[in-house]
Amino acid sequence: MTPQIRRVLVRSLDDITIEHVPVPVPGDGELLVRTTVVGVCGSDTHAAAGHHPFIALPYRPGHEAVGVVAAAARGAEYFTPGDRVIIEPNLYCGRCAQCRSGRYNICQELAVFGCQTPGAMTDLFTIPADRVHRVPDGMSDIEAALVEPLATPVHAVAKAGDLSGRTVAVLGAGPIGLLTLIAARQAGAALIAVTDLLDGKRARALRLGADAAPPADAPDLVEQAHAALGGPADVVFDCVAREQSMAQATDLVARGGHIVVVGVGSPGATPVRLDLVQDREIRIEGTLMYTGEDYRTAMALITSGAVDATEIVTAVYPLADAAGAFAASVDPDQVKVLVTVDGPLET
Incomplete structure (x- = not known):
């Protein structure tokens, strides 16, 4: 046989x-x-x-x-x-x-x-x-x-440019959101706020180094995040990629800031406030997977104990x-x- x-x-x-x-x-x-x-x-x-x-x-x-x-x-x-x-x-x-x-x-x-x-x-x-x-x-x-799941956040962080001394919001504290937190911190981000609906995941984000972890459904989420970051976020990583998270990202990000879409969106259209995108010169960019260089960076981060x-x-x-x-x-x-x-x- x-x-x-x-x-x-x-x-x-x-x-x-x-x-x-x-x-x-x-x-x-x-x-x-x-x-x-x-x-x-x-x-x-x-x-x-x-x-x-x-x-x-x-x-x-x-x-x-x-x-x-x-x-x-x-x-x-x-x-x-x-x-x-x-x-x-x-x-x-x-x-x-x-x-x-x-x-x-x-x-x-x-x-x-x-x-x-x-x-x-x-x-x-x-x-x-x-x-x-x-x-x-x-x-x-x-x-x-x-290594593979970390390489995606490593690639997303690289798309955001130099994070040294910058402020960051990460939407979603699932595996990709938590690894984005780690990658952003290792890339030099000064302050990071991570949002999620679940208490346990927000607590995990804090243990992994987030400076704040407000509830994703808090009516004053934007105010809480801005207070923790000292103002609007220079970069927002949307690891949820839904209508609500994109609306939050647009409200959280600074004028001239950068939104990086990391999560996989659902098929079909997602409303975006183009008036705010235009008026505030907000850059919205997608990110897909990684290259070998991102793998090597991810392996180095894991080897370092990060x-x-x-x-x-x-x-x-x-x-x-x-x-x-x-x-x-x-x-x-x-x-x-x-x-x-x-x-x-x-x-």
Whole structure:
């Protein structure tokens, strides 16, 4: 019989199963990787709920992945079996104007491993060797699983320019919001306010270094944030990306300030106060994923001890209970949920 592996199949939040498929064979330039840890992303739960604008159901998740090289095909021999690796999941064409300029994260033909293609929530998977990074010595699997989610805030912070001595508001204290807080602080932000609806997440933001954490639904949210920051925020990172958060961002940001949209918005139009955007010369900019440079920065931040993994990773499930991992991920009290494959995590 043909050897088979397990792979998670998501049809909906209520229909997450394990399928059995043949062991994949790496082609030229590819690696065969055995998964050790994979994260459940907010994009995964949005997709499972049918709310993600760019992920169609059913899909096979797993883009926040850590693994061990099982085999290297021809053209990928610079990796060897046993190498610990992190996946950089953006699959780009290399030919379009964006790729040629180094901005392959917005490739014209971008596909994301584990979103538009089968991912790493499985026993074994294949991936082009140029889409992986070696795990730095001394970095645990738990920490390595945070490189991909941290790279998105690192990229967003870089889009905002020099944050040295500037004031920042972060809307949303989920995994991306909390990691944006860390990335902004490490980039030199002087004062940071983080908003969220939940007391527990605001408390977590304060433990991770926020200077203030007002409730996102407070009638005087803008006044509270401005008081904590000494005035309007120089930069607002919207990690929620909904109509209400964009309205708050426009009210929170300073004249001539910068709003960076980090969260994935729902399909369709979102009202924006263009009169205020024009009158106050507000810059609104989207940010998508990351590049290799952002990965290297994220790895350096984690290696430096800037990220407290125990505050970010709040639950771990085995591959066999992937449905439980997704259910936990939509629990607002959770932050980052990980799935492990065959064996305990390193500590």
